Amino acid sequence: MEFGVEHYAIDYFANRGYRRRRCKSCGKYFWTIVERETCGEAPCEPYTFIGSPPVSRPYSLQEMRRAFLGFFESKGHKVIAPYPVVPRWRKDLYLVSASIVDFQPHVTSGSVEPPANPLVVSQPCIRMVDIDKVGATLGRHLTIFEMGGAHAFNFPDREVYWKDRTVELCVEFMGGLGLREEDTVFKEGVWAGGGNAGPCYEVIHSGLEIATLVFMNYRTLNGVLEELPVRTVDTGYGIERFTWLAQGTPSAFQVIYSGILDRVSELIDIPNPDEELFIRYARYSAWIQPTSSLSLADARRKAAALAGVDLERLQPVLERLEQFYKILDHTKSIVFILADGVVPSNSKVGYLARLLVRKTQRILELLGRKDMLPELAALQIDYWGRDFPRLLEMRDEILELITYEVKKFNESIVRGLAQLERELAAVSKSGREIDAEYVARIYEERGLTPDLVVSTAKKLGIKAPAMEEVEERMISRHIESPAKEKEDERLVEAAQLTKDLPKTEKLYYSDPYAAKFTATVLASTPKIVVLDRTLFYPEGGGQVGDTGVLRWRGLEARVTDTQIVDGVIVHFIEGDQPPVGEVVWGEIDYGRRLSVMRHHTATHILIGAARRVLGRHAWQMGAKKEAESARLDISHHAPLSRDEILKIERLANEVVSERRPVKISWLPRSVAEDRYGFTLYQGGEAPLGQVRVVEIEGWDAEACGGTHCANTAEVGFVKILKVERIQDGVVRLVYAAGPAAHRYVSESTIELESRLETVEEEIRQLKLGYGRLIEYYQETVLKEFEQASTSPQQLERIERVVADLAARIWFYSKSYQKEELLGSTRLIFDFRPVTNVTYFASMAREAVKHNSPAAGLISGRLKTGMLIAAGVNRQLSRHGLSPRSVAERLGAGKIRYIDDEVVVFEVAEKDVRTIYNDFKRLIENLQPSEA
RNA sequence: GGGCCGGUAGAUCAGCGGUAGAUCGCCCGGUUUGCACCCGGGAGGUCGAGGGUUCAAUUCCCUCCCGGUCCA
Structure with missing residues (x-):
């Protein structure tokens, strides 16, 4: 794309004695007052401002921003407030x-009034395209920068200003900073983006492009x-670049981050370069344009050669x-993106956030500072x-998001x-x-x-x-090849039918509770009906389309779905x-419809609760809001805990009961954005100039x-049925x-109850089964062995094995009566x-059998008193x-058995509770000395 | 939104048409009165789900689900 000279030759230039020249180095056309052979933009010429700034005083970034906004x-x-860096409105x-x-696109296409006209804003902007060049070019490339935008929107019936005034304002602003018009070059260029295009001037001073003046009057x-x-x-003044120009430091980073520069360099231990060498090198740093054909190392070598600098001396410092x-x-970019509510993930803008975090983290690791990102981010936030x-x-x-990522x-x-x-x-x-x-x-x-x-390979x-x-x-x-989107066949057919029809009058907005209406048929097929007005809500914004009936002269059509095509509402019928x-x-x-409405309002309540x-x-x-249930996808990095889910549900139901x-x-x-902020755009792009705002008070x-x-009271009650992670970060x-x-709730309660009953019955049966198993072994198996004339020693051994097995089943099936925690000691009690x-001892x-203090008391009734098995492990x-x-x-x-953890004995006492309480007291009276 | 890689024992993974494996962990025994000690034994698998090809599929093909990753 190219524009002819007539797009650039303006009265202002003619009156001021500018001439059009062609750069002998880059071949581009430019406008200048004094005679010059090149366009002056590096690398056609070196930066001349480094070490000798042409601006009247060393403005800080904040001062420069103020100066810019104040001038316009x-x-x-x-002056309008900057927008977020994440454009949820498109x-x-x-x-x-x-x-x-x-x-x-709405203001520039004329469908929406701008918030002011003309206006000026200092807008933080993020560009990922140059991310690999950041640093090497000493600040000419940044992922995040502030664009000073002065904008005038000229309507056919209302002209604000156009090219001459734009250039005049630019020259005057620069003049105020002490930048001479004779040293300024206006270079011809073409700008295209966001579906718009137009000719532009790149404003060059001291080798640096500091502003672009775009005249956007085409749509592509x-x-x-x-x-x-x-x-x-559409003018964009580089606030950072103007400040760089004003201070003439070797790199722009020194002026942008002046408030945190020392602290960060201390944190990651960056040595200071030889100032004089660095300045000489920096003047030629515009030659560093790493591309696939010129590697960074080669580019750096070239710049050093031109500057007459010994790269060997500078290189080690330069790389750091x-x-x-x-x-x-990168940390500044991360902080700005996350502040706009982006969660790092593997797709869309979340991926860009992830990319930034990973690239930064990788560098920090190479520098041996792998835990420092949150601290650096905190510095940026505060600054x-x-x-x-x-x-x-x-x-x-x-x-939190950074730490997690x-x-x-x-x-x-x-x-x-x-x-x-x-x-x-x-x-x-x-x-x-x-x-490779x-x-x-x-x-x-x-x-x-x-x-x-x-x-790793080399290692x-x-x-x-x-x-x-x-x-x-x-x-x-x-x-790669771009993918095609699938189209709904029904809608293709509908689009054919509705092509020349007027937009349908939307009755559902005037009264969302109305159910009946009359209308005139504008078009129909066996499957589709279009009316002049309708109460049927077409699917949109995640709300399903209405169903219902149409009746006339004793005939009837059932509406199975409703959609909207370019403002025309389409009823699908049977x-x-x-x-x-x-x-x-x-x-x-x-x-x-009522149920869908409840779900829709519930969705707004829930998103408010989730954000809180x-x-x-x-x-x-x-x-997606339907009649039986609804679903809401929200950006969040971690899986939701049970507690968080309950909190969200509770908050939502509070809002319901508050009858808001x-x-x-x-x-x-612009009024809506001003009043409610950009969280308005939860549902994604809002297509109209007028915004329909649904507000749940407070x-x-x-x-x-x-x-x-x-x-909100009409919602009645909100119940979260399921929470799932459908994608990284969502x-x-x-x-x-x-x-x-x-x-x-009632269905699931009934189901739960019946399932609980089943489970309880199963557990009862299992325990019964264990009991029988134990009896079987103790009575049958042991008798078998006895009768088989096994030796007493063998019998004892077998008895021990059986008792151990039975005890283990008893323990793992938790068949005992009671488990208590006394301080740090776990006490198990049973009466059998x-x-x-042997069996009592085994139990x-x-x-x-644990690594923490544990005790056990098993009791059983004897004719003369009780049999007690007490266990105390080594920790006790x-x-x-x-x-x-x-x-x-x-x-x-009588003591029947004793070893170093277990004792089995008889007592005359017949009350279990007395023994149990005595035992408890013994444990509680121990000096608790935690290991 | 698209491309690529993966899903096999509790964990990490190998196997890639013909009887499912290793290491760690777990359980048992031995050794050892402190340890990420050592020795021996054992349990544990619908090989992500479904369909197809084949005499035979964990293995090849298709669809889906799940995870990872890169790029817009």
């Missing part, structure tokens, strides 16, 4: 990459330019410095929070490395080598960066490819077909086109509201019929409670 304000521009972009994005449609009714002045700059830049308070509001959420990354690396090492061990054994293809594949499959793979003595080769390989692997022109009676399935419980990073990622009114209002976009406000209850709540919720002494032993006897002392203190008569 004084020229009739209204779905074609992940990040705000320029100030004009704030106003696309399939590669063809079409003139726009609204001509937009570039990493330092990357860290500064930038002065200018952008939302960072401070989101401080805790941001730091770093942890996930580490786990992924550990896993990946273990696997890689196994694989490489096999390679090493076979004496093979690895190639292999390294690139490992990166794509497991996220192990090429440097990690290569260094194992495997020959690995050079990094350049790998990078080339990775670029060539990314030739049954008779109404003729065009017929007046029909319509009636929606009222109960179904989980944090403000929780955004609605999708939703649900208010609906149509507001101009709880939640969203741009939404759905039908809602008039009061959890789904499934819930029901009102009668549907009650149905679920007396079978034999006591089993009860105390260490504190002075030995089996023998227990026997003595409990008044033992």
Whole structure:
């Protein structure tokens, strides 16, 4: 795309004596007052401002921002607050990459009034495209920067200003800073983005492009330019670059991050470069344009050669410095993105956040500072929070997300490395080598960066490819074909039918509780009916379309679904077909609609609750509201705990019982955004200039086109049925509201109760079974052995084995009566019929077989008193409670068995409770000395 | 949204048309009065789900589900 000279030759230039020249170095055209051979932009010429700034004084970034906003304000521009960096109001972009994005596409296409005209904003912008160049170019490339945008929107009937005034304002602003017009060059260029395009001037001073003045008056449609009714002045002043120019430091990072520079360099231990050498090198740093054909190392060498600097001396410091700059830049981006409620994940904008975290974390690891990211982020939050308070509001959420993401990354690396090492061990054994293809594949499959793979290979003595080769390989692997979207056949048919029909009047907005209406048929087929007006809500915003009936002259069509195509509402029918022109009676399935409305309002209540419980990073990622249940997908990094789910549910039901009114209002976009903030766009892109705001008083406000209850009380009751993680960074709540919720609760209660009964019965049977098993062994098996004339020693041994087995079953089936915790001691108690002494001893032993203090008391009634088996394990006897002392203190008569953990004895006492309480007291009186 | 990789014992993984394996953990025994000690034995698997090809599928093909990862 190119524009002819007529697009650039303006009166202002003619009056001021500018001439058009062609740069002998880059071949581009430019406008200048004084005679010059090149355009002056580096690398056609070096940076001249480094070491000798042309601005009258060393403005700080904050001062420069103020100066910029103040100047344009004084020229009739209204200052507006910056927008978020995540443009939730459009779905074609992940990040705000320029100030004009704030106003696309609705303002620039003319369908929406701008918030002010002309206006000025200092908009934080994020661009990921140059991420690998950040640092090496000493600040010319950044992932995050502030674009000073001065915008004027010229409507056919209302001209604000156009090219001449734009250039005049630019020259005047620069003049105020002490930048001479004679040293300024206006370079011709073309700008295109966001579906718009136009000619532009790049404003060059001292070698640096510091502003771009775009005159956006075209729309690009399939590669063809079409003139726009609204001509937009889109100027972008690089606030960071102006500040860099004002201070003339070797790198822009020194001015952008001046407030935290020292602290960060101390934290990650970055040495200071030789100032004089660094300045000389920096002047030529614009030659560093690493591309696939010129590696970073070569580019750096070239710049050093031109500057006459000995790279050997500068290089080691330079590399650390570039990493330092990357860290500064990336952490700022991370903090801004997360502040807008992005959760790192593996798709969409979440992936960009993840990419930034991982790239930064990788550098920190190389520097031996792998735990430092949260601390660095905290510094950035506190520093930038002065200018952008939302960072401070989101401080805790941001730091938690970063900590969590770093942890996930580490786990992924550990896993990946273990696997890689196994694989490489096999390679090493076979004496093979690895190639660039292999390294690139490992990166794509497991996220192990090429440097990690290569260094691991070298460690194992495997020959690995050079990094350049790998990078080339990775670029060539990314030739992909765009995917096609599937289209709903029914809607294709509907689109044919509705092409020339007027937009349908939406009766459901005037009264969401109405059920009956009359309308005239505008078009019909055996499957589709279009009316001039309707109460049937078409599917949209996650709310299902209405069903119902249409009646006329004794005939009837059942409406099975309702959709909307370009403003025309389409009823899908079964049954008779109404003729065009017929007046029909319509009636929606009222109960179904009411239930859907409850679910829809419940969704808004729940998103408010989720944001309060989980944090403000929780955004609605999708939703579906039906008659029986609804679901809501929210962005959140971790699985929800039981506690969090209960809290969300409880809060939601509180809002229901508080009977909050649900208010609906149509507001101009900018007014709505001003009043409610950008959390309005929970439901995604809002298509209209006027925004329909659904507000639950004091709880939640969203741009939404759905039908809602008039009061939260009508929702009745909200029950969360299921919570699942449907994707990395997204959890789904499934819930029901009102009668549907009650149905679920009562049905599931009945089911639970019957299942509980079954389980209880099963447990009873099992215990009975165990009892029988034990009896069987003790009575039958032992008798068998006795009769088989087994020797007494063998018999004793067998008795012991059987008793141990029975005791184990007893213990693991928890067949005992009671389990108690006395301090740190676990006490197991049971009362059983007396079978034999060995079995009692085995049970006591089993009860105390733990590493923590444990005691057991098994009692059984004898004719003369009781048989007691007491167990105290080593952890207890260490504190002075030995089996023998227990026997003595409990008044033992005849001791039947004793070892170092267990004693079995008879007592005359007949009351179980007395013995149990005595035993408890013995344990409680021990000096508790925790290990 | 798309591409690529993976899903086998409680954990980490090997096997890749013909009777399912290793290491750690677990249980038992021995050794040892303190340990991530040592020795011996044992339990534990619908080989993610469904369909197809085949005499035979964990293995090959298709669909789906789940996890990972890269790119927009």
